[in-house]
Amino acid sequence: MFQATSYSGSKNEKYDLVIKQLKALIEDEPDQIANLSNASSLLNQFLDDVNWVGFYLWKEDQLVLGPFQGLPACVRIPSGKGVCGTAVADNEVQRIEDVHAFPGHIACDAASQSEIVVPILKDGEIFGVLDIDSPSKGRFDEVDEEKLIEFVQTLQKYI
Numbered sequence: 001m002f003q004a005t006s007y008s009g010s011k012n013e014k015y016d017l018v019i020k021q022l023k024a025l026i027e028d029e030p031d032q033i034a035n036l037s038n039a040s041s042l043l044n045q046f047l048d049d050v051n052w053v054g055f056y057l058w059k060e061d062q063l064v065l066g067p068f069q070g071l072p073a074c075v076r077i078p079s080g081k082g083v084c085g086t087a088v089a090d091n092e093v094q095r096i097e098d099v100h101a102f103p104g105h106i107a108c109d110a111a112s113q114s115e116i117v118v119p120i121l122k123d124g125e126i127f128g129v130l131d132i133d134s135p136s137k138g139r140f141d142e143v144d145e146e147k148l149i150e151f152v153q154t155l156q157k158y159i
Contacts, residue, residue, distance in 0.1 A: 007046065015147035018046045019154050026158045035158050037067040043132065043151070044069035051111050051135050055120075056084050057128035063088060066128060073108045082106035084129050087117040091126070095145050097138040109133060116140040118152045122159060130155075 007014040022042055026035040036055050044053040054068020056077060063077040063084055074082075080089040082105055087094045094117045099105045102115075112133040120127045130152050134140065 011143050012147065014046070015143070015150070018042060019147070019151055022151060022154055026155070029158070032159045033067060035155070039130075039151075039155055040067050040069050043130075047132065049134050049136050049139055050132055052109055052131070052133040054131055055128050056131060058088065058126045063129065068131075070133070071109050074106055077106060083115050083117050084131050087119050087129050088126055091119055093118050093145055093149065095140050097140075099133075111135045113137045114139040116144060116148060118145075118148050120152050120156060120159070122156060127156070127159065 007017060009017075022039055025038045025042060029035055040054045044050065047053065052068065052070030052073065054070065054073070055066035056063035057066040058064075062079065065073055065075045077085045079085050083094045083096055083099065083102060084106075086104075094115070096102050096115045099107075099112055099115050112135065114134045114137050116132050118130040120129060130148065132140070132148070
């Protein structure tokens with residue numbers, strides 16, 4: 001059984017704890033959807049000042065909505081479109097301080113002001129992306145980026 005945790009310590013220490021919790025939640029579960037669901041819930045519980053946390057999965061040459069926490073979202077995103085599609089096309093993290101200044105931003109939740117998207121690979125191929133939105137501009141910093149990459153690297157071992 002999982003209990004909500006009050007995280008204390010530095011930002012790095014808090015992320016280290018949530019990554020440890022992720023591993024404990026998913027290491028014995030082979031089902032991808034169950035693991036992605038728990039991962040999105042865990043991050044949503046952990047992160048402050050976010051309004052959407054979830055996954056888009058690469059299927060049929062496009063991103064398709066996967067497990068998430070937040071308001072209903074866009075279902076399909078082509079490669080190269082919006083922040084998520086750009087992360088896939090470029091195969092690199094997109095950390096956007098102001099989504100309204102991002103060319104081609106796809107607005108799924110009007111409250112979103114900033115966004116971070118981390119590509120997920122499986123066997124060297126794109127599997128999907130972790131997508132997190134915030135209602136505050138500039139919400140995500142270098143530590144968030146570094147630790148969310150580490151979170152995704154941990155998750156990749158179990159999907």
